[in-house]
Amino acid sequence: MSDSCSPDAGATASDTSLCHGLPADAKLSLTLLVVVVSGLIPLEHWPAQGLLLVAVFMALSLAGVTVRYLARRLALFLPALFVFGLSIPVASAEGLAWNWTLSLWLRCTVSFLAGLWLIHVLPLRELLSVLRRWHCPVVLIAMIGFMYRYVFILWDELRRLRSARDARDFGGASTWREWTISAQLIGLLLLRAMERAERTHRAMLARGWDGSIRSLDDDR
Amino acid sequence: MHIRDGILGPEVCVAAAVVSACAVAYSLRRLRVDLEDRAVPLTGMMAAIVFAAQMVNFPLLGLPVSGHLLGGVLAAVMLGPWAGCLAISLVLIVQAVLFSDGGLLSLGANVFNMGVVGAWGGHAVYAALRRCLGTSVTATVSSAAVAAWLSVLAAAALFCFEFGLSSHSSGFDPSGVFTLMVVYHALIGIGEALITGAVLAFVLSRRADLIPAPTPLPAVRAVGQFGTAGLVAALAVAALLAPFKSELPDGLDAVSQQLGFASLETERPPLLLDDYAIPLPVEAWWSVSLAGMLGTAIVFVGAVLLARAVRWNTTPLTLADNTDV
Amino acid sequence: MTEPAILELRCLSFRYPNGRLALRDISCRVASRERVAVVGPSGAGKSTLLMHCNGLLPSPPVQQDGEAQVFVNGIAVTKPHLRETRRQVGFLFQDPDDQLFCPTVRDDVAFGPLNLGLDQHEVLARVERGLASVGMSGFTARNPAELSTGERKRVCLAGVFACEPSVLVLDEPTSNLDPRARRQLLTILRAFAGTLLVATHDLDFVIDLCDRVLVLDDGQVQADGPTERILSDPLIMDRHGLEVPWRLRGR
8 A cells, every 4th residue: 555644734834925925814715716706607618717727827836836746736636537527428428518528627627726726825823813703613613723733643643553564564465454454553543543532631621621612812 | 525616516515505504503512512521622533533544545446546434424423423523524624725635615515415414314324223233343333334335325416416406507417427426436335334344343342432322312303313314325225326317328338438447347346236227027216226225235234244254353553551540 | 747738638549430440548748849759660550640639530539428539729629629729730741742732832822821711911921921931932833743742842831831830740741852851841840839749750850850759559659758768769669660760879
C-alpha cells in the first residue's frame, strides 16, 4: 500500500500575497460567488464559463499557487470526473449529451480551482472567525477547532502504527490480509483516539469546563 | 463519494443545504442532552478519527483504484446517531473548506447523503437489527455491516435523485450516470460493510464498553426508528432499481466496452447478481427488487460469517498502556 | 501539625469500575507552600491519586458513610464543590497534546480563565501574564502543533497558571523532555509560589525541586519524609522498585 498519510493542508499563517490580505469574509463569499455563478451559466454560454476559468487561474497565480501543485491536485481530480461525465453520452446516444458533458467538465474544474484558491488563502483561524461572525453555532465552531487540532496528531499516530506494521510484515501480503491489517490499524487508531478523548475531557474539566463554550470576542 | 461542485444544480444544492442545516442543528440539540460536557471532545475526536481513517486505503479486488472508509455507521454505532451525524458533517466541512476535497456549494448535499442518511439512517438500521438479533458480538458486528451497506446504497439513490432533479431540464436521460453510480456504490458499500464490521469486531474484542447497547425506547421512538430503517432499506432497493427504469441497454456494459474496462467486467463480485435480474417468470420489476433483497441477504450472511471468522485474539500490534494508573 | 493543611487525604480508597483496587486507605496532609513528590513504580496508583485531588475520576471519592475523603483548603472535593476546588488546584497532564486542544496558543491559555467567568479584559491580561511566566510571550497566534514538546509543555503550564491556582498538581512533568526543556521547566516551577504535588520517575528532578517525598506502591503510602532521607535509603528504594540516585549515593 502506497497511500499518502495526510492530504495537502491549506494555508499557513505565514503566507503573504495580495489575495491573502483580503478580509476573510470576502475570500469565502467570493469563492462561493464564483461557484454559484459557474453553476448558473447555461449550457450554451460556455465562453462565459471559459472566461471564469481564466479569471480563477489569474486569482490562483496572484495567490502564489505553483503550477506543480495545481497539476498534482488536478491529476487526482480529473480522472474520476472524466469517467463520471463520460457515462452520460455513452448511455444516451443524443448529441446534446456530449455538450452537456463538456460543460460539466468545465464547470466542475472551475469550481475545483476556486476551492483550491480558497484553501490556499484562508487559514483555519480566519475561517473560524468568519463562521463566528456568520452566526454559526459556537459548539460547531469549537468542534471544528478541536477536530483540526487532533487530526494531524492522529495522522502522525497512523504513520507510526503503519511503520510498526511494515517493520513486521515482510511483503507479499494477499489482498485479504491487507484488508484485515488495515481494518486492525483503524481499530487501533480508534481505541487510542477514544482514550485520548477521555484524557482531553479530563484536562478540560480540570480547567473548569462545564459544557458551555466561552470564547474571546476580538479576533486579533 | 464526495459530490463535487458543478455536478448538482445550485438550486438543488441550496435546498439540500437548508435540510442539512436543520438536521445538524437538531443533532446539536440532541447531542447536548445525550453527551453533556463530553459532546465537544468526543464528537471532535470522532470526526478526527474518521478523517484520519479515510487516509487508509483499501485495495479493491484486482482494480487499479482503492477505496476507503466513509465512517458514518461506524461513528453512529460508537457515539449514537446525533454525534455520528455531526462527526461526518464536521469531516465534510473541514475537507471542503480547508482541504478542497468535496465541494463548497454541494456541502449541503454531501452532508445530507453521508451524514444524515449515513449516520441517522445507518444507526436506525443498526439499532433496529440489533433489537431483533440481540447483543452478542456477532449480532452487533453483522447489524453494523448491513447498516453500512444499506446506507451507502441509500446515499447513491439520493445522489441519483438529486442529479435527476438538477439535470431534468437539460433534456437527456441520465441513466448512464445512475448505473455507474449504483454499481460503484454497491462495490464501495461492500467495502464499507467489511471495514465497519472488522473495525467494530476489533474494538469489541479490546474495549467492549466503548460500544453502548441500545437502550429501551418509548414506543413512538421505536416506531420512528423502524420507520427510518425501512426508509433507508427502501432507498437502497430503489438504487438497485434505478438503472432499470429505462429501456436503454445497460450503461455500464457500454461504458466498459468503450473504455476497455474488461477488468471491471470480469472482477465484478458475484454479489451483483448478473445484471441484477434473476430470470424468473414474473414481472421484471419484481425480479429486480428480489435481486436487491437477495443481495441484502447475501451481505447479511456474509457479515455474520465475517463476524464469526474474525477473532482478534492475536495481538500483533500492541496497544499503549491505559493511563488509568 | 498546627499548620492548616491546604490538601488533605483522609483514608482515601478507590476501586476502578473494572474492579482493580488502585488506592488503599491513603491519608496525608500537605501544608501550604510545601513541595511534595509522589514516587513509586509504574502502576502504583500515582496518577489515580493526583486525579482525585481534582475530582477527575468518575465516582466521587466518598466513603460508604458519606464522608468526603479529599479536602482542598478544608473544602471537600465532591460534586457540589468541584467548581471551587478546581479553581484552587491546577493540573498539568503528562501528554501536552491531551491538554492543548485549541487551534491557537492564545485560545488555549484563555480557556481556563474564560471558564472562571472572568471578563474579556481580565482574561487577556491573564493570558499575557501566564505566557510571560513561562517565557512564551511571542507565541499567542501559533498553532500548538508547530511547537516542540518542551514549548507545548510550557504552554500547558501557562494555561494552568492563568487560572491562578494555589496548588499545582503535575503528572510526569519531565517525560519526553530534552535536558534543556527539563531545566527550563525546573526554573519555572521553582519560581511558583504555591503548593506543589508532583508524580514522577525523575528522581533528580525531585531532589532539585521538592522538600518532601511520598513513596507509593501497591496503592498504599509506603514511606513519607524529607526528600534526601527517603531517596537515600536503599532499603525503601529497592523494596519499591526505585533506585537511590547517584547524587545521593555514598552518604
